[in-house]
Amino acid sequence: MSSFLSARDPMSPAERRAGVSLALIFALRMFGLFLILPVFAVHARSLPGGDDATLVGLAIGAYGLTQALLQIAFGAASDRFGRKPVILFGLLLFVIGSAVAALAGDIHTIIAGRIIQGAGAISAAVTALAADLTRERHRGKVMAMIGSSIGLVFALSMVAAPPLYAMIGMAGMFWLIAALAVGAMALVVWVVPVAPPLPRASGGALADILANGALMRLNFGVFVLHLIQIMMWITVPAALVAGGLALANHWKVYLSAVLLSFVVMVPAVIAAERHGRFKQVFIAAIALLALVQLGLYAWADSVGWIGWWLALFFVAFNILEATQPSWISRIVSPAIKGTALGVYSTLQSVGLFLGGAAGGWLAQHFGQRGVSLACGMLALFWLALAVTMRPPLARTPPGGKS
Numbered sequence: 001m002s003s004f005l006s007a008r009d010p011m012s013p014a015e016r017r018a019g020v021s022l023a024l025i026f027a028l029r030m031f032g033l034f035l036i037l038p039v040f041a042v043h044a045r046s047l048p049g050g051d052d053a054t055l056v057g058l059a060i061g062a063y064g065l066t067q068a069l070l071q072i073a074f075g076a077a078s079d080r081f082g083r084k085p086v087i088l089f090g091l092l093l094f095v096i097g098s099a100v101a102a103l104a105g106d107i108h109t110i111i112a113g114r115i116i117q118g119a120g121a122i123s124a125a126v127t128a129l130a131a132d133l134t135r136e137r138h139r140g141k142v143m144a145m146i147g148s149s150i151g152l153v154f155a156l157s158m159v160a161a162p163p164l165y166a167m168i169g170m171a172g173m174f175w176l177i178a179a180l181a182v183g184a185m186a187l188v189v190w191v192v193p194v195a196p197p198l199p200r201a202s203g204g205a206l207a208d209i210l211a212n213g214a215l216m217r218l219n220f221g222v223f224v225l226h227l228i229q230i231m232m233w234i235t236v237p238a239a240l241v242a243g244g245l246a247l248a249n250h251w252k253v254y255l256s257a258v259l260l261s262f263v264v265m266v267p268a269v270i271a272a273e274r275h276g277r278f279k280q281v282f283i284a285a286i287a288l289l290a291l292v293q294l295g296l297y298a299w300a301d302s303v304g305w306i307g308w309w310l311a312l313f314f315v316a317f318n319i320l321e322a323t324q325p326s327w328i329s330r331i332v333s334p335a336i337k338g339t340a341l342g343v344y345s346t347l348q349s350v351g352l353f354l355g356g357a358a359g360g361w362l363a364q365h366f367g368q369r370g371v372s373l374a375c376g377m378l379a380l381f382w383l384a385l386a387v388t389m390r391p392p393l394a395r396t397p398p399g400g401k402s
Contacts, residue, residue: 011134011138011141014133014193015133015134015135015138015142017191017192017193018129018130018133018134018142018192018193019130019134019141019142019145019146020145021187021191021192022126022129022130022133022142022145022146022192023142023145023146023148023149024149024184024187025087025091025126025184025187025188025192026123026126026146026149026150027149027150027152027153028180028181028183028184029091029094029120029122029181029184030149030150030153030154031153031156031157031177031180032094032098032117032177032180032181033063034153034154034157034158035157035160035161035164035173035176035177036060036161036170036173036174037060037157037161037233038157038158038161038162039161039162039165039170039173040056040059040060040170041056041060043165043170044056044059044107047104047105047106047107047110048105048106048107049106049107049108050106050107052107055107055108055111056107057356057357057360058111059107059110059111059114060114060356061352061353061356061357062111062114062115062118063114063115063117063118064118064349064350064352064353065115065118065349065353066115066116066117066118066119066121067118067121067123067345067346067349067352067353068346068347068349068350068353069121069346070118070119070121071121071123071124071342071343071345071346071348071349072124072206072339072342072343072346073121073342074086074090074121074122074124074125074342075124075125075128075338075339075340075341075342075343075345076206076338076339076342077125077338078124078125078128078129078338079128079335079336079337079338079339082195083125083126083128083129083132083195083338084129084188084189084192084195086122086125087122087125087126087129087188088185088188088189089120090119090120090121090122090125091120091122091181091182091184091185091188092120092185093116093117093119093120094116094117094120094178094181095178095181095182095185096116097113097114097115097116097117097118097119097120098113098117098174098175098177098178098181099113099174099175099178100112100113100116101113101114101117101174102171102172102174102175102178103171104171113174118349121345121349123341123345123348123349124338124339124341124342124344124345125338125341126146127143127146127325127329127341127344127345128329128337128338128341129192129195130142130143130146130325131325131326131329131337131341132195132196132334132337133192133193133195133196136330137273137274138273139273139326139329139330140269140272140273140278140322140323140326141269141270141273141322143321143322143323143325143326144265144266144269144318144319144321144322146321146322146325147318147320147321147322147325148262148265148318148321148322150317150318150321151258151261151314151317151318151321152258154254154258155251155254155255155257155258156255158250158251158254158255159251159254159255161173162248164176206339206343208336209332209336209339209340209343210343212331212332214331214389214390215328215331215332215340215343215344217385217386217389218324218327218328218344219343219344219346219347220347220382220385221286221320221324221382221385221386222320222324222344222347222348222351223347223348223350223351224351224378224379224381224382225289225317225320225321225348225351226348226349226351226352226355227351227352227354227355227358227375227378228289228293228355228375228378228379229317229351229352229355230351230352230355230356230359231355231356231358231359231362231371231374231375232296232313232359232371232372232375234356234359234360234363234371235359235363235367235368235371235372236306236310237250238368239296239300239306239368240253240303240306243301243302243303243306244303245303253303253306253307253310254310256307256311257307257310257311257313257314258314260311260314261311261312261313261314261315261317261318262318264315265314265315265318265319265322268281268284268285268315268319269281269319269322269323272319272323273326278323278327278391278392279389279390279391281319281323282319282320282323282324282327282386283383283386283387285315285316285319285320285323286316286320286379286382286383286386287383288312288315288316289313289316289317289320289379289382290376290379290380290383291312292309292312292313292316293372293373293375293376293379294372294373294376295308295309295312296309296368296372296375297369297372297373297376300368300369300372324344325341325344327392328340328341328344329341330392331392358374359371362374
C-alpha cells in the first residue's frame with residue numbers, strides 16, 4: 001500500500017479508505033462472477049436442462065448481458081440520486097439473484113438468478129464514487145486498486161473454485177457469493193467515506209458522451225480489453241494442459257503471473273500520475289497487450305512461455321484497467337461522470353458477454369492460434385486509434401487543489 005503514496009503529497013486517510021473499501025466492493029462482486037467459471041459447466045450436467053450447451057453458456061453469460069443493458073441507467077441514476085443509494089440497490093439485487101440461483105433446481109432457474117445478479121449493474125457508480133472521493137493527482141492510484149482487484153480475484157477464483165465446490169457444492173457457492181455481497185453492502189454503509197454533493201446535469205448528457213471522440217475511443221478500448229480477456233481463457237487452460245500442466249495446478253501459473261505483474265504495474269501507474277507520462281504509459285500498455293497476443297500465437301508450446309505471456313498480459317490489463325476510467329474522469333464534467341462511466345461499463349460488459357461467444361467460435365474453427373491472432377489484430381487496431389488521442393489535461397478546481 002505504501003508504494004502507492006507520494007512522499008511529498010500522500011493520499012489522505014479518507015482517500016486511502018475510499019480506495020481500499022471501493023476496491024473490496026468491486027472485488028467481492030467480480031469474485032462472484034468469476035467463481036463459478038471453472039466448475040459450472042461440469043455441475044450443470046447434473047441439472048435438468050444442463051445437457052444443453054446453449055443453456056449452460058447462457059447461464060454463464062446472462063450476467064454480462066444484463067450488466068450491459070443496465071450500466072448506463074445505473075450510472076445516470078447515480079448522477080441524479082447519489083452514488084451510495086444506487087450501489088446499495090445494485091448489491092441488493094445481486095444478493096437476491098444469488099439466492100435464486102442457490103435455490104435453483106434446474107438450469108432455467110439458475111439463468112433467472114444470473115439475470116437478476118447482473119441487473120445490479122454498479123460498476124459505473126463505484127468508479128464514479130472513487131473519482132468523487134479522490135483528488136486528481138491520486139485518482140489513478142485508486143483506479144489502479146480497483147482495476148487490479150479484477151485480475152487478482154480472477155486468479156483467486158481459479159484457485160478457490162474447485163475445493164469450494166467439493167466442500168459446499170454449487171448451492172453453497174451461490175450462498176457464499178450472496179454473503180460476500182452483504183459484506184460489500186456493510187462496507188458501503190460504514191466504511192466508504194461520505195460522497196460530496198453532486199452538481200445536477202443540465203440534460204443531453206448521453207448524446208454529448210456518444211458524440212465525444214475521445215470518450216468513445218476509451219469505450220472501444222475497454223470493450224476490446226475485456227473481449228480479449230474472456231477469449232484468452234477459452235484457450236489458455238487447454239494450452240497449459242497440452243504443455244504438461246495438470247488442471248489442478250493451473251492456479252500456480254495464474255497466481256504467480258498476477259503477483260509478478262504488480263511489480264511492474266505499480267511503478268508504471270505512479271509514473272503516469274506523478275511524472276506526467278499518462279499517455280505514454282497508456283499506449284505502451286496497449287502495445288504490450290498486442291505483443292502478448294502475438295506471442296501466444298507464435299510461442300505457446302510450453303508452460304514456461306505461457307506463464308511469461310500471462311504475466312505480461314496482467315501487467316497490460318491492470319495498467320489499462322487503472323488508466324482508462326481515470327482518463328474519463330478527467331475529461332468529463334462531474335455532473336455527468338456517472339453517465340459517462342455507465343457507457344464505459346456497458347462496453348466493458350458487452351466485451352465480457354461477446355468474448356465467450358466469439359472466442360468459442362474461433363477456437364472451434366481455428367484453434368488456439370486463431371484466437372490469439374484475432375486478439376492481436378484487435379489490440380493493434382485499438383493501438384492505431386489510441387496513438388492520436390490527446391493526453392488528458394490536469395484540471396485545477398476552485399481553491400487551487402487537485
